[in-house]
Amino acid sequence: MSVACQTITWGGVVGHPAGVTTIKDLWYLAYGPDDVAIHEVAEAGYDGVELFDGNLQRFEASPQKLEKLLDDTGLVLLAVYSGANFVYADVLDDEFYRLERAAKLGRRFGARYLTVGGGAIRASGIRDGDFESLGRGLDRVAELARENGLEGLYHPHLGTISQDPEGLHRLMKLTDIALCLDTAHIAAGGGDPVEIVRTYRDRVRGIHFKDYAEGRFLPLGEGELDLRGVAAVLGGTHENGWWTVELDETDRPPIEVAKQNRRAIDQLIGAPA
Secondary structure: OEEEEEHHHOOOEEEOHHHHOOHHHOOEEEOOOHHHHHHHHHHOOOOEEEEEHHHHHOOOOOHHHHHHHHHHHOOEEEEEEEEEOOOOHHHHHHHHHHHHHHHHHHHHOOOOEEEEEEOEOOOOOOOOOHHHHHHHHHHHHHHHHHHOOOEEEEOOOOOEOOOOHHHHHHHHOOOOOEEEEEHHHHHHOOOOHHHHHHHOHHHEEEEEEOEEEOOEEEOOOOOOOOHHHHHHHOOOOOOOOEEEEOOOOOOOOHHHHHHHHHHHHHHHHOOOO
């Protein structure tokens, strides 16, 4: 059983400002220093790391720097995370330009997964056909990932049309893409993480563990989620051998929270099936 950590905790996440006017350049970026984040992920006892597409792009011109960081720490790059709106036909090609760039960088640095969020909720609300557009887009993501030696995963996320169980169930009938579920996003969208993971167990390839209570994402053990129940549904292990810890932000030192989460995951790994 291996455990990865998302570096979002080191500085929080921003979007590149160029993306406001040029959609192909709108990528995610954990704002903190990558070298500090990667070294502290290793120090906290993790086996791998998940990076945003924008963080990989920091190393595009000097790939040896990231290769050395991974080699020095012994960490595996498990996944590159990106996303798109998918429902606006006029900008879809520009969105896939960016997703293809992310997939190629993921391949360059040995990632296993291309994980994407998306499915915009329009200002006027969800339109007829938006779920179908998202489903087609996700099937295209899965194909793009395969072409680059990765597996494409969809991450249901707050602020998208799949944020609640009804939306997720509707979407899953329209695409064959595998899933990276998130315990806290499921709960925040009104779902039961144990039941959602049980429903889609055969499609789950990745899992983001974080806790949740009173509208806040929290370190593991500080919220109200039945994380042991989730672990039990997964059989105490993941079929591909990896779980991922993620926490969007904290007012504590990130390494302190990362160590707490790692200890909590170690307890969950032994959860009985």
